[in-house]
Amino acid sequence: MFPMLLGVSLIAFLLLSLSPGDPLAAQRGNPQVPDELIRRIEAQYGFDRPVPEQYVRWLSRVVRGDLGYSFKFKRPVADVIGERLGATLLLALFSTLLTWLLAVPLGVWAALRRGQWPDKSISVLSFVGMSLPSFFLALLFLYAATVAGPLPLIGRIPIGGLVSPGFDRLDLVGRVLDIARHLLLPGVVLTIGGLAGLQRISRGSTLETLSQPYILAARARGLSESRILWRHAFRNAANPLITLLGFEFSALLSGAAFTEIITSWPGMGLLALEAVRSKDQFLVMATVLMGSLLLMVGNLLSDLLHAWNDPRVKVS
Amino acid sequence: MSLMSVRDLHVSFPVRGGFLGRVQGRVRAVDGVSLELAAGETLALVGESGCGKSTTARAILRLLEPDSGQIHIDGQDLRSLDSEALRRFRRKAQIVFQDPSAALNPRRTAFQAVAEGLLTHQLSTGAALRERVLELFGLVGLSAEHLDRHPHEFSGGQRQRIGIARALAVEPLLLVLDEPVSALDVSVQAQVVNLLEDIQQRTSVGYLFVAHDMGVVRHIAHRIAVMYLGRIVESGPTEEICTDPRHPYTRMLIASVPSLGGSTARWQESRGELPSPLNPPSGCAFHPRCPLARPECALVRPELSLIDGNRLSACPVTAP
Numbered sequence: 020m021f022p023m024l025l026g027v028s029l030i031a032f033l034l035l036s037l038s039p040g041d042p043l044a045a046q047r048g049n050p051q052v053p054d055e056l057i058r059r060i061e062a063q064y065g066f067d068r069p070v071p072e073q074y075v076r077w078l079s080r081v082v083r084g085d086l087g088y089s090f091k092f093k094r095p096v097a098d099v100i101g102e103r104l105g106a107t108l109l110l111a112l113f114s115t116l117l118t119w120l121l122a123v124p125l126g127v128w129a130a131l132r133r134g135q136w137p138d139k140s141i142s143v144l145s146f147v148g149m150s151l152p153s154f155f156l157a158l159l160f161l162y163a164a165t166v167a168g169p170l171p172l173i174g175r176i177p178i179g180g181l182v183s184p185g186f187d188r189l190d191l192v193g194r195v196l197d198i199a200r201h202l203l204l205p206g207v208v209l210t211i212g213g214l215a216g217l218q219r220i221s222r223g224s225t226l227e228t229l230s231q232p233y234i235l236a237a238r239a240r241g242l243s244e245s246r247i248l249w250r251h252a253f254r255n256a257a258n259p260l261i262t263l264l265g266f267e268f269s270a271l272l273s274g275a276a277f278t279e280i281i282t283s284w285p286g287m288g289l290l291a292l293e294a295v296r297s298k299d300q301f302l303v304m305a306t307v308l309m310g311s312l313l314l315m316v317g318n319l320l321s322d323l324l325h326a327w328n329d330p331r332v333k334v335s
Numbered sequence: 336m337s338l339m340s341v342r343d344l345h346v347s348f349p350v351r352g353g354f355l356g357r358v359q360g361r362v363r364a365v366d367g368v369s370l371e372l373a374a375g376e377t378l379a380l381v382g383e384s385g386c387g388k389s390t391t392a393r394a395i396l397r398l399l400e401p402d403s404g405q406i407h408i409d410g411q412d413l414r415s416l417d418s419e420a421l422r423r424f425r426r427k428a429q430i431v432f433q434d435p436s437a438a439l440n441p442r443r444t445a446f447q448a449v450a451e452g453l454l455t456h457q458l459s460t461g462a463a464l465r466e467r468v469l470e471l472f473g474l475v476g477l478s479a480e481h482l483d484r485h486p487h488e489f490s491g492g493q494r495q496r497i498g499i500a501r502a503l504a505v506e507p508l509l510l511v512l513d514e515p516v517s518a519l520d521v522s523v524q525a526q527v528v529n530l531l532e533d534i535q536q537r538t539s540v541g542y543l544f545v546a547h548d549m550g551v552v553r554h555i556a557h558r559i560a561v562m563y564l565g566r567i568v569e570s571g572p573t574e575e576i577c578t579d580p581r582h583p584y585t586r587m588l589i590a591s592v593p594s595l596g597g598s599t600a601r602w603q604e605s606r607g608e609l610p611s612p613l614n615p616p617s618g619c620a621f622h623p624r625c626p627l628a629r630p631e632c633a634l635v636r637p638e639l640s641l642i643d644g645n646r647l648s649a650c651p652v653t654a655p
Binding site: 231232233235236237238239240241242243246251254255328329330331 | 501
């Protein structure tokens with residue numbers, strides 16, 4: 020795990036130093052900031068040193084828990100990340116949960132009705148869903164939300180951001196509802212993006228499991244079809260889905276970037292874009308580290324789920 | 336009254352092809368098979384792979400839906416049962432599959448595999464259930480320590496023992512054994528075959544034993560039915576079939592087993608491959624491979640006819 024993080028950070032750091040730009044560009048352009056101060060900052064953060072030394076200095080600070088300072092936000096990187104990570108996790112959890120709750124049953128249903136109208140119509144919708152790029156879908160939904168105006172129950176669907184103006188004046192219930200309303204649009208866009216692929220895999224995996232000899236053997240013993248499906252087929256069919264869950268969760272953190280940017284969801288994706296554009300070196304590195312860390316957490320999660328679901332896998 | 340009676344069974348599969356996967360024809364996997372089996376008896380259904388013997392076995396239990404024909408087991412017309420009645424009837428007729436690794440759910444323990452049938456058919460519950468499962472384990476040569484293990488922790492032979500215990504749990508009258516030993520090592524094969532014989536002596540269960548190995552069949556079967564390309568070509572008592580095969584195809588099968596006196600080089604030469612059931616040869620389906628074939632064999636399909644009083648053969652050339 021640590022060698023991988025090391026490799027990822029090294030490559031990211033090198034690429035970043037090769038790219039043009041300057042984290043202190045804004046300060047340099049400001050006539051009020053004396054040259055003397057800029058040189059002091061450069062010396063303090065090691066920008067005047069060779070790249071390898073800069074990397075080692077950065078690494079030794081990170082190991083001690085200091086992620087550095089963001090020149091764009093003029094605050095410690097850890098504070099900025101902490102603020103954005105919550106929003107991204109909220110979005111990722113919401114859309115992952117929604118995707119799974121919809122895609123897996125739809126896949127199983129399509130497998131049971133293979134070749135009949137439910138399967139065929141779900142297949143068509145899945146291919147449409149897979150073919151639509153998320154940014155296009157996000158724009159489409161933004162447009163629809165704007166045109167639709169206030170809806171019954173939820174009112175006007177917010178078209179961006181995490182909270183409404185005046186959020187601070189709301190009570191706890193009001194705050195939760197406000198965030199939920201903002202979550203709706205990016206959450207649904209991400210769900211539709213992930214739904215199609217997962218439904219296909221769930222369908223395929225269920226079909227494959229249902230064709231196994233032990234399913235025929237269960238039928239031969241006179242078990243009911245529902246018991247065959249849920250006790251015998253489903254837990255075996257879930258294996259490839261669990262593998263996917265780990266990837267999907269971490270992919271959502273980075274893959275959500277497009278949606279985050281378009282719906283101005285203040286998450287890691289939007290943050291990473293802002294950081295790269297202003298060459299905010301320490302912030303970029305922190306977002307990269309965070310991304311790889313979450314990928315590993317996702318994989319660990321799916322490994323643990325495997326061990327729980329499959330007696331052949333043991334946690335050692 | 337016979338335990339199992341099958342009359343004129345037909346099973347076919349659609350062949351799809353082309354751009355839209357339309358049905359382009361049907362393969363006649365089982366083409367008019369009739370079989371009889373008495374309680375406590377073992378009938379072997381033998382033939383090369385692809386001849387339709389496993390399909391026949393599965394269609395008899397309606398694990399595959401036959402196109403036509405009558406199936407009676409223990410006096411019950413199986414084709415008249417709706418799905419719920421069939422599910423309850425399955426208690427009386429069980430099946431053991433060829434590949435014990437694939438036929439056991441990798442996620443279920445040996446205990447769960449064996450107990451599930453008992454629970455489904457409400458034969459045993461609670462503490463009695465564990466006792467009964469242990470008893471079945473004893474019957475097939477497994478012990479209490481194996482109860483909570485998963486299939487991957489067993490050897491192939493042990494897995495097949497679980498498969499047999501699982502099928503015997505509901506006390507069936509008929510046990511279909513679909514190549515039960517062909518996936519096992521030779522030494523383990525003998526153990527499992529002996530186990531099956533023991534069980535039959537104790538319970539007088541009837542076996543429909545599907546196999547391609549004449550050596551194993553000769554050991555366990557009372558009667559043999561030889562199948563070629565979806566049809567029975569010869570049937571009769573085991574010893575008579577093995578010592579005096581009439582149909583050229585049976586002779587070829589027996590000649591291919593050295594221990595059964597693979598005497599004649601002539602039969603060895605005639606081997607070749609099973610033709611495609613998609614486009615079976617005209618007349619007698621065996622004629623392209625048959626060393627005794629005459630011109631008329633390609634024209635007229637011979638029917639099974641009685642020879643020697645208790646045997647049937649579908650070859651007019653070798654008939655007396």
